[in-house]
Amino acid sequence: MDYTKIKKEFDAAKSRRSNFDNMYQVLGEYIAMNRQNFTGQPSNGEFLVDRIFDATGAAAAKISSAALLGMLWPGSAGNVFDLAPVDEEDEGTEKFFTDLNKISYAAFDDPRANLAASLDAYMYDQIVFGTSGVGSENGEKSDLFFSPYSVKEIYPISGKGGVVIGFNVFFEWSVERIVGEYGIENCGKLIQDAYKGGKTDEMFPVLFHVKKRDKKEAEKGQKSMPFYGCHLSYKDCHLLKEDGFWELPIAIGRWSKLSYEDMGRSPAMDALPDIREANALREALIVATEKILDMPKGVMSDGDFGGGSIDFSAGTVSVFNSSGNITGNPVFDIGSPPNIPWAEKRLEQLRESISQHFNIDRLLDLNNSTEMTLGEAQIRDQAKVASLAALFNRQIQILQQVIERGVSLLFRKGKFGVVKGTEEEARIIREGGTPKYLPDSIAKKLAEGKDIYKINYKTRAALAYSAEQYRAMIEVLTIAANNFQINPELMKRINTKKFQDEICKIRGISFILKTDEEFEAAQAAEQQQMQQQQGLVAGEQLATIAEKAANAEARVKGQ
DSSP states (O other), X not given: OOHHHHHHHHHHHHHHTHHHHHHHHHHIIIIISSSOOSSSOOOTTOOOOTTOOOOXXXXXXXXXXXXXXXXXXXXXXXXXXXXXXXXXXXXXXXXXXXXXHHHHHHHHHOGGGOHHHHHHHXXXXXXXXXXXXXXXXXXXXXXXXXXEEOTTXXXXXXXXXXXXXXXXXXXXXXXXXXXXHHOGGGSOHHHHHXXXXXXXXXXXXXXEEEEEOSSOOOSSSGGGSSEEEEEEETTTTEEEEEEEESSOSEEEEXXXXXXXXXXXXXXXXXXXXXXXXXHHHHHHHHXXXXXXXXXXXXEXXXXXXXXXXXXXXXXXXXXXXXXXXXXXXXXXXXXXXXXXXXXXXXXXXXXXXXHHHTTHXXXXXXXXXXXXXXXXXXXXXXXXXXXXXXXXXXXXXXXHHHHHHHHHXXXXXXXXXXXXXXXXXXXXXXXTOOOOBOOHHHHHHHHTTOOOOEEEEOOHHHHHHHHHHHHHHHHHHHHHHHHHHHOGGGXXXXXXXXXXHHHHHHHTOGGGSOOHHXXXXXXHHHHHHHHHHHHHHHHHHHHHHHHHHHHHHHHHHHO
């Protein structure tokens, strides 16, 4: 592998996005304010607020990202996606798919996996900068671990149709951290000399490069994987580590993009002219308000003062030469108070425009105070969801990559089961565990390279439809319950099991239901218990009858 070529290609990509870096710097100043410095090296705790007088853009970005994320990832993973069989379930796989979902939900929802914080940072950077990513890897204290990647460090590599086929991540680490991560023996002379010389705090740039392979280079191992990866010490182009991946380890989203660009464009970029005008207008309002509260003064004098310039700043005093006898008030306001209402009206218009750029009116619909019936509310909600469909779909593609990567990592760890005779089985046994085996039909599909599951992502639109379906089902059941009192035979017309399954599926709590095998086992145990109880009762009755018969026989003999 030509590592010098990788470095040159990255340098070219870095040069191509220089105009974006200038834009990112402005966005960082006016909207993010506490984000990275893109045209220089940032320092810890740096806030870019020296020239900021209005926080409308910053607030709109936070509200928009939070509302959108709430619609796309509402709470637990069980409310977001289902893992379902690609085809009709094979015999004996129902429990497998139940466990598949249960284990996946637990791994994604584990607080130590850092998913919530990563998605929050990802979506905020999407709104502000238009490019960001979420990385997925095996966790140390949890099954999975997620990390956010900001636009400052990530450089997407686009393929056919603008699809991301790789990326470069450029960051700086201290010598101590580089040595701890890669090992002193794998570092180049520059880093080794710095480490041995005690310069452990010195920062060195590192380039993490991942790209889709042109062809398979081996049958097993890293070189058989579809994506090649390497970690380079940027200064001396020294290889620190070589990697391979079955999927892209970082899912990169671009809010929107032009066909010839790698970086994305964001709502904040569209709103920036209004944000800058609002900032300037707010600064002028602050000055005008100060002036109203403390108007500049003029003082008449018959002495030798005056003749200088007039200061119109708030609270200032200018001296005027009267050139004669003083008449009237010798101290007076200079000019008339500023007319603030028109400026406040314009500022309100700008705030409304900024809100529309960030889709807040569609995401939250806070401005609607009209009383509506349930049907009217549903129609309005469906219309709102339809207007956001394109926005949802772009983000769903990225979230699906995060889900697929996480589930694949769990699969390779043997969390869902292993195939007999494989290295995964041997590893679990070596570690003192008891292997759980995949169903034969699932193992066969894996051996044939077929997909064994598909992800049904529960979009906001799907949730809105499901909510309407849920209300309809409850309404039908209520009507049916009243009719049952008249004609109990109608109960036989409803498939109660299917009804219960669908209700739990809509609410994302299917995991509380027993599988058919578990239900049948419980039924068999209950029937066995009832038979035993019936046997005991029958035995007691027989004993009673026998006792009464013996007593009767004794009385007969006594006579």
